[in-house]
Amino acid sequence: MAKNLVIIGGGFAGISVAKKLSSSGFNITIIDKTNHHLFQPLLYQVATAALSPGDIAMPIRAIFSKQKNVEVVLGEVTEVNKDSNRVILKNGSSFPFHYLIVAVGAQYNYFGNDEWKEHAPGLKSLSDALEIRERILLSLEKAEQIIDPQKREKFLTYVVIGGGPTGVEMAGSIAEIAKRSMMRDFRNIKPDETKIYLVEAADGILNGFDEPLPEKGLKTLEEMGVEVILNSPVQDIKENGVQIEGRFIETPNIIWGAGVAASPLIKSLGVKTDRMGRAIVEPDLSIAGHPNIFVAGDAAHVKDKDGNPLPGLAPVALQQGKYLGDLLRKEEKNREPFKYIDKGTMATIGRAKAVADIRGFKFSGFFAWLLWGLIHIFFLIGFRNRFRVFAEWTWHYITFKRGVRLIAKKDEA
């Protein structure tokens, strides 16, 4: 008899489990709050108008169009009932399961200051990316209409909060727009008026990456004109700027990349969590006492061989997904523990200044950027997306043009 596998979340972990189980005896239901799988590593490129949403996202049901054992449901899970083995959705419908994989990912955590969210959007979804893109483009347009450089200064100021990979990529990417391509289309504003700040609470950026990456990253950002402010936790965020110790940076352009926390659904699982809200799982990724319920991806706290928790990165989620796919297919009593194989980590800082760390080789520059680009492109699910993104990137690199600088809503100017 076919078994029901319910997967909550159509991200890297969820998708890779389901793909591993094609032509298996499972009836798979994937439930996601959006209708698409998002290639998050490239989301910052949508936010800075280098790529279209359609370049980095694909409808989940299109991914599984030919895989007949997969059903896709657009909806929000509000409860997991571990006793009756059912998930319940916001609209009241419920799905029974033999096995459940909770792969709901992470969100931005404002450390209890949820009112900051409105002024400082995070970068987790397409909506987020489009919101940020619109703010960046509108700020340039507003600045363009103000004759006095002092009065327009704040519109050309950008603050990115959080010195992890996301914050670093956003800051570098904004520096890139502001300093090269887009400015040639404006008549009044000048590139050197742009001020970009990366604000970090700790005393260094790219925490969790090995040297010399953090050092090189810092140097590269500074060369690109980004002012990195360390040891500066955010004290307040208002509509018109960011308050840090001893300084108020006046700007409407604030992007939040700090304080990542697991999706709130994890709380309702009733398992032990770490301080980021991630579920602490068994070596086989199941939750204590329920060998048929698993957590994978950014929402799971999984230890590496040194006892440190694995970071919330795409390769980790992908490997966990594949591991679970194999585990479920075999359905053995004795389960091998999950083991993560680190194939290298990359972060990019602008067009030709990527910093890479692959298997002990540490290199930077154009080559790293190219390599990163190629790796990411081949991760993209679906040939069509790969071709398009590659074409986009090539075009973008050759022409330095920002192809997708659209403000879809009408301005309130």
Next chain:
Amino acid sequence: MAKNLVIIGGGFAGISVAKKLSSSGFNITIIDKTNHHLFQPLLYQVATAALSPGDIAMPIRAIFSKQKNVEVVLGEVTEVNKDSNRVILKNGSSFPFHYLIVAVGAQYNYFGNDEWKEHAPGLKSLSDALEIRERILLSLEKAEQIIDPQKREKFLTYVVIGGGPTGVEMAGSIAEIAKRSMMRDFRNIKPDETKIYLVEAADGILNGFDEPLPEKGLKTLEEMGVEVILNSPVQDIKENGVQIEGRFIETPNIIWGAGVAASPLIKSLGVKTDRMGRAIVEPDLSIAGHPNIFVAGDAAHVKDKDGNPLPGLAPVALQQGKYLGDLLRKEEKNREPFKYIDKGTMATIGRAKAVADIRGFKFSGFFAWLLWGLIHIFFLIGFRNRFRVFAEWTWHYITFKRGVRLIAKKDEA
């Protein structure tokens, strides 16, 4: 001394005037409520998830990047002062002009029933197209989760109001999605459950086109499964459906393509207008008593050689723009009247069923669709867009896939 030319509107008319005046003595300011030029004939393809917004739109300042005599302003004009020769914007700034071209286009007119707008969006801007796309995609997702075909019927029902080219294109395009590509990705809903209605108040569709186009159009729509309801003015539109004589069609999917009217700014010009609100202009497109103020494009009422008003179509706007560019460059006392040369009109009804009418030849089918596609692609401003749209179309045609089926906002399901 350089003269100031202010152009209100970055559509076909406005853009083509400015392009004609590169390397001229004019200082040109283009003011638009959005930051982009929109290729409206393909907007319905964004609404039905065949193209991305970025495929059919380009930032105005990118179009004129190299044309240094053009300044682009993002803003909304609220007043034209014909005595002081100034335009005033919503944000209070004002622009003096020697010459003014009002090319603000058209909007949808709900015949006084503005409350219908919320339930039945029109298709004039990218926001509109994305709104419609989202409603279409969400309706399919909702239907997919309802087991009882009768209960889900309304979600698979679509009503398009207005039998002009826009309505016909939308209805045909929805029929196409529903009946071919997308349905293979769903497990529960079946293509033959889809019901599409095109509602028209008059006794025929494609009014203003010569036979046999209207007849062929009607036949083609019906073959595609669209039910065309003639002689049925809309009596009421609610959130849950459309009321016509003797019938209430229950559906949340309502698209408005009727009642086109000129943009409200025309009223403030204080000129005679026709019943669609278009400015009645002199033979040289200027307004009576002000030979330095012109109206062009969909907002202008211009008579053809038979005394009938020209339709609001792209080729008309383009020719008027070029005419005005020439007129301004020469700055002669004696102005030749504007004369429109009809090179043919096309409307498309789905992938391979276009109905075309070029210079007396009337033909249909795949060839017409291809021709229409090529013509449109070469109208597209900017090589990059042309390449991309061509690539998209080729891919789309070959694979029957809907590449851009994204719902960016989270569902309230």
